[in-house]
Structure formats: structure tokens, C-alpha cells
Amino acid sequence: xxxxxxxxxxxxxxxxxxxxxxxxxxxxxxxxxxxxxxxxxxxxxxxxxxxxxxxxxxxxxxxxxxxxxxxxxxxxxxxxxxxxxxxxxxxxxxxxxxxxxxxxxxxxxxxxxxxxxxxxxxxxxxxxxxxxxxxxxxxxxxxxxxxxxxxx
Amino acid sequence: xxxxxxxxxxxxxxxxxxxxxxxxxxxxxxxxxxxxxxxxxxxxxxxxxxxxxxxxxxxxxxxxxxxxxxxxxxxxxxxxxxxxxxxxxxxxxxxxxxxxxxxxxxxxxxxxxxxxxxxxxxxxxxxxxxxxxxxxxxxxxxxxxxxxxxxxxxxxxxxxxxxxxxxxxxxxxxxxxxxxxxxxxxxxxxxxxxxxxxxxxxxxxxxxxxxxxxxxxxxxxxxxxxxxxxxxxxxxxxxxxxxxxxxxxxxxxxxxxxxxxxxxxxxxxxxxxxxxxxxxxxxxxxxxxxxxxxxxxxxxxxxxxxxxxxxxxxxxxxxxxxxxxxxxxxxxxxxxxxxxxxxxxxxxxxxxxxxxxxxxxxxxxxxxxxxxxxxxxxxxxxxxxxxxxxxxxxxxxxxxxxxxxxxxxxxxxxxxxxxxxxxxxxxxxx
Numbered sequence: 283x284x285x286x287x288x289x290x291x292x293x294x295x296x297x298x299x300x301x302x303x304x305x306x307x308x309x310x311x312x313x314x315x316x317x318x319x320x321x322x323x324x325x326x327x328x329x330x331x332x333x334x335x336x337x338x339x340x341x342x343x344x345x346x347x348x349x350x351x352x353x354x355x356x357x358x359x360x361x362x363x364x365x366x367x368x369x370x371x372x373x374x375x376x377x378x379x380x381x382x383x384x385x386x387x388x389x390x391x392x393x394x395x396x397x398x399x400x401x402x403x404x405x406x407x408x409x410x411x412x413x414x415x416x417x418x419x420x421x422x423x424x425x426x427x428x429x430x431x432x433x434x
Numbered sequence: 435x436x437x438x439x440x441x442x443x444x445x446x447x448x449x450x451x452x453x454x455x456x457x458x459x460x461x462x463x464x465x466x467x468x469x470x471x472x473x474x475x476x477x478x479x480x481x482x483x484x485x486x487x488x489x490x491x492x493x494x495x496x497x498x499x500x501x502x503x504x505x506x507x508x509x510x511x512x513x514x515x516x517x518x519x520x521x522x523x524x525x526x527x528x529x530x531x532x533x534x535x536x537x538x539x540x541x542x543x544x545x546x547x548x549x550x551x552x553x554x555x556x557x558x559x560x561x562x563x564x565x566x567x568x569x570x571x572x573x574x575x576x577x578x579x580x581x582x583x584x585x586x587x588x589x590x591x592x593x594x595x596x597x598x599x600x601x602x603x604x605x606x607x608x609x610x611x612x613x614x615x616x617x618x619x620x621x622x623x624x625x626x627x628x629x630x631x632x633x634x635x636x637x638x639x640x641x642x643x644x645x646x647x648x649x650x651x652x653x654x655x656x657x658x659x660x661x662x663x664x665x666x667x668x669x670x671x672x673x674x675x676x677x678x679x680x681x682x683x684x685x686x687x688x689x690x691x692x693x694x695x696x697x698x699x700x701x702x703x704x705x706x707x708x709x710x711x712x713x714x715x716x717x718x719x720x721x722x723x724x725x726x727x728x729x730x731x732x733x734x735x736x737x738x739x740x741x742x743x744x745x746x747x748x749x750x751x752x753x754x755x756x757x758x759x760x761x762x763x764x765x766x767x768x769x770x771x772x773x774x775x776x777x778x779x780x781x782x783x784x785x786x787x788x789x790x791x792x793x794x795x796x797x798x799x800x801x802x803x804x805x806x807x808x809x810x811x812x813x814x815x816x817x818x819x820x821x822x823x824x825x826x827x828x829x830x831x832x833x834x835x836x837x838x839x840x841x842x843x844x845x846x847x848x849x850x851x852x853x854x855x856x857x858x859x860x861x862x863x864x
Contacts, residue, residue, distance in 0.1 A: 315825070
């Protein structure tokens with residue numbers, strides 16, 4: 283078990299299974315099909331992301347360095363939250379990028395439903411992304427502390 | 435809540451609800467967004483027009499349209515007129531009955547309503563749908579140093595790099611909110627320090643590198659960092675003429691979609707590099723050398739996700755981002771030359787060239803328009819990406835020389851010369 287301290291972008295407390303992307307998450311490429319065709323699991327559709335392609339993103343603690351790609355990224359994340367198809371949390375090893383930040387802030391400011399919430403923590407450091415593996419158990423705390431442990 | 439961003443009395447009052455709850459939330463969104471990046475203050479937008487990324491009435495984006503309705507209900511139309519990305523549908527582009535059903539009833543069923551929303555919010559004109567709003571024919575071309583609230587990654591990187599305007603890589607919705615309030619948070623690419631280069635990219639190729647390939651290589655390497663590119667002036671010259679601007683349009687789009695580049699400097703060419711030179715490079719900048727072998731490696735590593743990798747192409751899209759007037763003329767000649775060589779009269783792969791409605795209108799007034807039509811190439815204002823998002827389109831073997839289209843869809847990338855050869859070769863050839 284190991285814990286990492288990050289910065290709170292959108293607050294919240296959650297426990298979920300880790301899903302790890304070592305490359306940048308292309309938000310539009312990853313989510314668009316899932317949102318368009320009612321895939322509640324939000325299966326990742328980005329052919330260029332071998333870590334995530336074909337895997338369920340909804341309800342997972344998505345661990346990543348940053349997001350990349352189209353500037354629709356923020357509104358895609360906002361929609362994923364509004365439709366309840368968002369990851370349980372987004373955990374960034376790097377400081378957050380402007381597109382993911384927009385999505386996180388818009389969802390936190392404009393969406394009130396508890397099922398639309400998505401805690402977002404950034405600046406967790408390179409060691410976080412080196413340590414965490416798919417399937418590990420993640421606990422996100424209100425103060426930005428992220429506890430990573432082996433699956434039960 | 436206390437914010438570190440310094441707000442004027444007027445901004446504070448809006449945040450506290452002086453103009454209603456909706457505008458208070460708009461201000462809160464922008465301030466919180468800026469706080470995350472150490473914004474010091476909210477600065478006025480100085481460009482004449484805005485540019486928005488969301489041009490499509492996609493059923494899946496319902497929450498976005500509801501949010502826009504809230505803005506309209508609160509009497510908060512955009513303070514600036516704006517252009518917006520291309521439309522997702524055009525009947526001139528080949529599609530079968532099943533594709534049309536998916537387009538109209540499952541995907542873009544909200545298109546008509548959304549276009550009405552855009553008009554109510556401040557759409558510049560009926561022709562304002564393009565990702566290349568900065569073309570002279572379109573007229574949304576900000577000046578050096580102007581502060582923008584734009585989105586659309588390819589337009590933002592062009593405005594910052596080629597025009598010297600100042601704009602962060604804003605997301606959809608945030609773009610519009612800036613116009614509604616009239617301010618954007620000052621951080622990142624709006625600051626002098628935030629425009630300095632993290633990478634030196636040395637071009638050591640033996641021929642002019644393909645713009646879309648070079649941009650892709652750099653984007654994948656530097657991600658969101660700023661590259662200072664040295665050695666490209668050998669191929670582009672030191673003048674920002676139409677040819678250089680067209681090259682940089684395609685190059686930048688690839689850096690922004692294959693990575694997350696919001697600004698690049700080209701030594702001796704782009705305005706800030708021409709003015710300040712290598713002073714723009716940070717002391718601890720990393721170096722990336724690009725030669726022929728590196729470009730070949732990048733090209734060969736693109737995944738091909740066609741079910742049958744040897745399938746004959748059924749469609750070719752050129753123009754993501756939209757083509758310039760000069761590109762349409764050059765490609766007319768390129769297609770004619772290819773056909774003359776193969777002996778065919780018309781292109782042997784259905785081919786669509788896309789450009790801004792205003793650029794297409796200008797092209798239509800030149801003799802090239804009839805010549806291109808005679809080759810069988812179709813021109814359209816469509817967004818190829820939106821066409822390819824249809825799962826039935828995704829199954830088609832579509833080819834392109836756009837690295838943005840390759841990144842977001844199943845379209846297969848080829849260089850310009852390879853595309854020209856494929857679309858004009860003898861029927862049944864390979």
C-alpha cells in the first residue's frame with residue numbers, strides 16, 4: 283500500500299478500481315462513441331491508446347498523466363458526468379491540462395446531482411503512475427490524498 | 435470562497451450575483467479554471483470575433499445544449515459574434531441509406547435546433563461554419579497580441595503561432611463563457627513567460643518534410659509543451675506567404691491533435707521567432723532531432739485498424755483542417771497530372787475536398803472550379819471527422835493525408851503524393 287498527495291481540482295471521496303493510461307488520454311477519441319451510442323460502461327474507443335482501448339472507463343479510478351487532443355475535451359467530460367458515464371475519479375500524475383480542467387470545473391460548478399460528481403486530483407507525481415496498475419484498489423480522500431493498494 | 439485571481443469590483447460583483455445566478459456561475463467557472471493555472475487576473479478579450487468548437491447538434495451532447503439554453507434564458511448572448519467549426523452533414527458527400535439514417539436519427543438529430551441556438555447566441559453568418567476561420571475569405575483573423583477566448587485546437591495553435599495572437603487551449607463551453615463575460619483568465623499562453631519554448635526541434639531531413647507528418651512527430655514527442663523548430667526555414671523560407679501559412683495550418687493541426695500543442699515557434703518565420711529569435715527558448719530546453727529516418731519511423735508506427743488492411747479505398751477525404759484556396763488550386767493541378775499519367779478521366783476513388791463555405795465560394799469564381807469538377811472530385815464544407823464518427827463510416831476503408839482525421843477516426847493516413855497516386859491510378863490498380 284502506498285499513498286500519494288495531490289492537489290484537489292474537484293473535491294470528493296471515492297473508492298474504486300484503478301484503470302491506468304501511461305500516455306495522454308485523448309478525451310474525444312476515448313469517449314465519443316460511448317456517449318453517442320449509449321454505452322453505459324464508457325468503453326474507451328481510442329485506437330491510439332493501447333492501455334485503455336476497449337476497456338470500461340465508467341466507474342473506474344482513471345490514472346493518467348494528462349489529457350490530449352481536441353478542444354471538445356472539456357465538454358465531453360462535462361457530458362460524461364452529466365450522463366453518469368464518467369470515471370469514478372480522474373487522477374493526474376502531472377499538473378492538470380486546460381481541457382481536463384475545464385471539464386472538471388464545469389461539472390463541479392454546473393451539475394448538482396450526486397451521481398454526476400467526479401473527484402479530480404492532479405500533481406500526484408511520476409511515481410504515482412509508475413506504482414499504480416490496472417485493478418489496484420484506489421481510495422481518494424477529500425484533501426487530495428490518494429491511497430493505492432493491491433486488489434482485495 | 436477566496437480566490438487568488440485578482441478581480442475588479444465589477445468582476446467581483448458578477449461573481450457575487452449582481453447579474454444573476456447564471457452569470458455568477460459563468461464567472462465562477464472561469465475564475466476556478468484560471469486558478470488551477472495560477473492566473474493572476476481576468477483580462478478583457480480584445481479580438482473582434484470569437485471561434486467556437488461545437489458545431490454539431492449531437493444527440494449525445496444534450497447536457498451542453500441545456501447549458502447553452504440556460505445562458506440564453508439568462509439573457510446572456512455572446513458579447514462577440516463568432517465563427518464555429520464545420521457542419522457535420524452535407525448531402526454532396528457520398529453516403530448510403532443506412533449511414534443517412536444513423537446521421538439523421540441517431541447522431542445529429544439536434545442539428546437544426548442547435549444551429550438556431552448558435553444564431554441566437556451570436557453566430558457571425560450562415561457561412562461561418564469552418565475550422566479555418568482565419569482564412570482571408572472568412573475574415574475572423576485576429577491581430578498580433580490580441581487576446582482570444584477561442585477553442586478548436588487547430589485554430590488556436592494557428593492563431594498563437596502564425597498570427598501571434600494570445601489564446602489558451604480552451605475547451606468548448608469555456609470558449610463561449612469568455613465571450614459572455616468579456617474576460618478570460620490570464621495564464622499560460624496569455625503571458626510572455628508562458629510562450630517560451632520547452633523544446634528545440636532540429637529539422638535535418640533531406641527533403642521538405644510532409645507538414646502533417648512532421649506535426650504529428652513533434653506533437654507526439656512534446657505533448658503540451660512549446661517547440662521551437664530550427665531548420666524548417668530551409669524549406670519554407672522566411673516569409674509568411676500563402677504557401678508557408680498553408681503548410682503551418684496543416685503542421686499545427688497535427689501537433690495539436692497528435693499531442694496537445696497550443697503554440698509553436700518556427701525559427702526566422704513565425705512572428706515571435708522572427709522578432710525575438712532564440713531568446714524564446716528556455717535555458718533547460720530539451721532537443722529532438724528529426725531526420726528522414728525519424729519521420730519514416732513515425733509513419734510506419736501508425737496503427738491501421740481496417741478489418742482488411744488490403745481493402746481498396748472507398749472514399750478519400752482531404753481538408754482536415756479545411757483546405758485553403760491555394761490548396762484547392764494546387765490539388766486541382768495535382769489530380770489532373772495524376773489522371774493524365776494514368777489515362778483515367780475521373781478519380782478512381784470517390785474523393786471529397788473540404789473547405790470553408792467562403793473559400794469554396796471564392797474557388798467557385800476561379801477557372802479551377804470547373805477543372806476540379808471535371809476530375810470527379812467533390813467539394814464540401816463538411817467536417818470529415820463528424821462524417822467518420824458514424825459507426826457505418828468507420829467500417830469503410832477511408833484514406834486521408836490528415837493526421838487529425840487519422841487520430842480521431844479509422845481513416846488511414848497516406849502522404850499527399852501517395853493520396854494523389856491512389857485516387858488517380860488506373861481502375862483495379864493498387
